[in-house]
Amino acid sequence: MDIKTLLLALALGNLSLCAALFFFAAGARRAGQGAHGHATWARAKQCQALAWCLLYLRGDLPDLLTIPIANAVLFAGFALDAAALWEQAGRRIWRPYLVPALGAAIGVYVAAWLLQLPAGGRIAIGAAASAFFFLAGAAALGRGWRSGSLLHRSLVLWMLVLTAAVLARGVLSLLPDGGRWLNPVAVQAVGVIALYLMMLGNAFGYLLLAREQERGELARLEVVDPLTDVPNRRGFYTALTPWIALARRPGMPTALIILNLDQFKRVNDSYGHTAGDVVLKAMVDVCKKQLRDSDQMGRLGGAEFAILLPRTSLEDASMVAERIRHAVAALPVKAEKAIINMTASLGVTTIRAEDSTVSLFKRADEALQAAKQAGRNRVAEAEVIKT
Numbered sequence: 001m002d003i004k005t006l007l008l009a010l011a012l013g014n015l016s017l018c019a020a021l022f023f024f025a026a027g028a029r030r031a032g033q034g035a036h037g038h039a040t041w042a043r044a045k046q047c048q049a050l051a052w053c054l055l056y057l058r059g060d061l062p063d064l065l066t067i068p069i070a071n072a073v074l075f076a077g078f079a080l081d082a083a084a085l086w087e088q089a090g091r092r093i094w095r096p097y098l099v100p101a102l103g104a105a106i107g108v109y110v111a112a113w114l115l116q117l118p119a120g121g122r123i124a125i126g127a128a129a130s131a132f133f134f135l136a137g138a139a140a141l142g143r144g145w146r147s148g149s150l151l152h153r154s155l156v157l158w159m160l161v162l163t164a165a166v167l168a169r170g171v172l173s174l175l176p177d178g179g180r181w182l183n184p185v186a187v188q189a190v191g192v193i194a195l196y197l198m199m200l201g202n203a204f205g206y207l208l209l210a211r212e213q214e215r216g217e218l219a220r221l222e223v224v225d226p227l228t229d230v231p232n233r234r235g236f237y238t239a240l241t242p243w244i245a246l247a248r249r250p251g252m253p254t255a256l257i258i259l260n261l262d263q264f265k266r267v268n269d270s271y272g273h274t275a276g277d278v279v280l281k282a283m284v285d286v287c288k289k290q291l292r293d294s295d296q297m298g299r300l301g302g303a304e305f306a307i308l309l310p311r312t313s314l315e316d317a318s319m320v321a322e323r324i325r326h327a328v329a330a331l332p333v334k335a336e337k338a339i340i341n342m343t344a345s346l347g348v349t350t351i352r353a354e355d356s357t358v359s360l361f362k363r364a365d366e367a368l369q370a371a372k373q374a375g376r377n378r379v380a381e382a383e384v385i386k387t
């Protein structure tokens with residue numbers, strides 16, 4: 001296989017990935033899901049497909065296009081590959097690191113071309129720049145090394161080996177007698193094959209990270225409310241369980257507040273569901289500001305929230321509830337070009353030795369209903385057992 005055929009294989013490989021991503025994005029858009037998740041990776045593949053096409057057409061197109069521009073686009077493609085891997089690994093901030101590195105790589109390469117450095121020098125610069133971006137990508141994949149599967153770890157090692165091969169090709173191109181004891185065409189072919197395998201390794205690595213991230217997100221959504229980012233009912237119950245067990249032992253009590261926004265249905269009916277969502281998010285922020293780090297807020301559903309206050313007496317919990325009630329009433333929420341004033345009703349109780357989740361929530365809910373019936377925008381305590 002000659003070098004031209006290998007370059008064509010690289011161009012076609014990246015073009016097929018572009019096509020696959022295009023149809024994936026179109027499918028996601030039709031399903032109403034949006035497809036922003038893979039935008040960086042799609043751009044990386046587009047850059048690389050264009051660059052390999054230009055490199056393939058060397059000799060047919062002007063050198064300006066097939067040498068400096070093709071390599072600059074290729075470096076951009078490799079940098080975006082690394083960026084996409086970092087995004088999938090959970091780090092969204094890659095621009096401050098990769099953009100200057102890309103600028104430097106392009107600057108040095110173009111300067112070498114303008115100064116008419118021998119081709120070996122340019123190849124070495126290209127290899128060093130590519131290896132840098134491959135290493136950045138491998139580092140993103142390597143972050144999950146400890147918890148990673150065998151496939152995950154093998155991919156990291158595979159990318160490191162290929163990076164070393166690309167780098168070795170660059171070093172060999174600098175040796176004055178490199179061509180004497182090695183066939184230069186074979187060295188070039190090994191370099192291009194390493195790049196081809198890197199394209200495949202990167203695609204596997206990217207898909208692996210994407211699958212891991214999706215699994216992590218699904219696991220998170222089982223216990224977290226996606227709108228307000230606080231635990232949902234299931235997550236809150238899980239956090240509550242040890243405190244119910246602890247209530248059987250002597251010591252400071254744990255308090256529970258249930259908060260329900262008043263007449264929230266009207267907000268949805270008057271301003272729309274989107275405005276209602278903004279209000280719910282704002283309410284969580286308002287409440288969190290009144291709580292300690294050790295307190296835990298959760299969303300039970302609709303406009304109803306629960307707050308767990310460890311080591312807090314009924315009296316103190318009522319004071320916190322009153323503070324929250326006041327803060328909610330004092331803060332108008334801007335949503336959908338409207339200013340919405342809200343109030344909340346709150347029921348307060350402490351966990352008792354004989355409590356189960358059902359009896360605890362029943363009591364807190366009765367207090368909440370008492371607050372609603374007394375005219376809303378107020379705090380009510382659950383009845384205390386006289387001993």
Ligand SMILES: Nc1nc2c(ncn2[C@@H]2O[C@H](COP(=O)(O)OP(=O)(O)OP(=O)(O)O)[C@@H](O)[C@H]2O)c(=O)[nH]1
Pocket residue numbers: 227260261262263264265266268272273274275276277280301302303304372376
């Ligand atoms: N915007 C928005 N609305 C929601 C969401 N979940 C539930 N709701 C709405 O929240 C409203 C809950 O109303 P309720 O708590 O039952 O009653 P209310 O209007 O607040 O009246 P009171 O509780 O008696 O003061 C219903 O209209 C639900 O459709 C959500 O995620 N977003």
